[in-house]
Amino acid sequence: MTSGTERIEASFSVPPELSDQRLDQAVARLMPEHSRSRIQGWVRSGELTVNGEKRRPRDRVLVDDRVDVAAQAEAEVTWEAEAIDLDIVHEDEHLIVLNKPAGLVVHPAAGHEAGTLVNALLHHAPELERIPRAGIVHRLDKDTSGIMVVARSLEAHTSLVAQLQERRMGREYQAVCLGELTGGGRIEQPIGRHPQQRKKMAVVPDGRPAVTHYRLVRRMAGFSHIRCQLESGRTHQIRVHMAHIRHPLLGDPVYGSRMRYPRGTDEELRSVLDGFRRQALHAARLELAHPATDEFCEWEAPLPADFRQLLDALSAFEERRSAS
Structure with a gap:
């Protein structure tokens, strides 16, 4: 063959x-x-x-x-290639693993026909035009940062799609949510389109099954730093599930609630909280079986600067408050 x-x-x-x-x-x-x-x-x-x-x-x-x-071998995509810098964590003939920055849209769409991750990938690896959806098998929201895998071959695309469907691909996220959690938990609630606001997702009775596991890393002055693992991969899953249990992600413009400043918030903390203008969500770790060798692979993406600054500010305020 x-x-x-x-x-x-x-x-x-x-x-x-x-x-x-x-x-x-x-x-x-x-x-x-x-x-x-x-x-x-x-x-x-x-x-x-x-x-x-x-x-x-x-x-x-x-x-x-x-x-x-x-x-x-017909081209699967017709989007334009663009020279946009990529933070590549790993690359071989089957996979590209990268660290996506917040603010970068994954797929071209109405209002975002250019300047997307796909445009950048097609410039970096032109053969991706022959892979369905330019090799994208899972995506991150525009303002979510972190690790992503892209299929660089048809063999890899088939394997990665199967691993996702069979829940064999491990994905761990870090997030900051509103409210002080007392521990971790498991959220099993179906997710579908919001019945009134069609651009939003929601927990709905006839939605698709979705399971999110979360565990507490640290409570900090009205907020909680958590790690989340997905069993399923629904659109906006972590954001929808955390909002459903009334602990929306800090900075979430769609599913968040009005900012609740901790008691005694000073100018230093208020400035950081007001300046964090995206959902506090980062894809931190990815696990999968390599499509060609079946070898276990694992990659991590460090927290971006804005996320670290947020955690540092919350931690420093907690110390100031405890000392007063």
């Missing part, structure tokens, strides 16, 4: 264990680096044939049927 930048070519015989399966299912097993939807497209276009004949994706294959693929 060979796969180039312009052509994807493969030939094989159907083994006994895949006999009587759907054509698209059998080929997906034989070519796991390609998505089933991509394979279905090849079948419909005639770029994938069985015994030299065009078939339908649902047609059954038999043992020793000959499958031939001669497909054009």
Whole structure:
């Protein structure tokens, strides 16, 4: 089997264990680096044939049927490449692991057609145009900082999507929420679109299952520094779940409540709190199995300067208050 930048070519015989399966299912097993939807497209276009004949994706294959693929590797994305600096933590032929700064939008969209992480990635690794969604398998909100993984090959894309769906990819976040928590906990509440405000997410009865684990790192003068781990990956999950238990993230412009200053707040702390204009959320650690070797991999992203300044200010105020 060979796969180039312009052509994807493969030939094989159907083994006994895949006999009587759907054509698209059998080929997906034989070519796991390609998505089933991509394979279905090849079948419909005639770029994938069985015994030299065009078939339908649902047609059954038999043992020793000959499958031939001669497909054009069409670009999956059409966004423009831009020279934007990236903080790359790890890079190989299958993965790019990076530390995304707060303020950087991940995907081009209405209002953000340029200057995004995807634009930067396409400049850094042009081959990503042939990977679904330019290799993005999970995303961080614009104003959330931290570690992200990007699939650089079709094999990696298939593997990472599967790891996410099977909850085998470990992701840990650091956050600061309003209120002094007494300990950690587990939030299991379904998340879906807000019934009235469609740009927001909310805990709703018919939402998709979502589980967030949080543990207390430190209580500090009306706030809590926490670590969160996700079992699922719903949009805005940590922000929605923490707001649901009435401990929204500090600085959250969408799910937060009015700032509640600690008793005795002085100008020094007030200045830092008022100046922190994003949700206090940072993707700190990522764990996964390497798509090519299945080796356990782990990466961390240090807290950015604004987050460290926030924690230092809260800690210093706590000390000042205790000493008075």
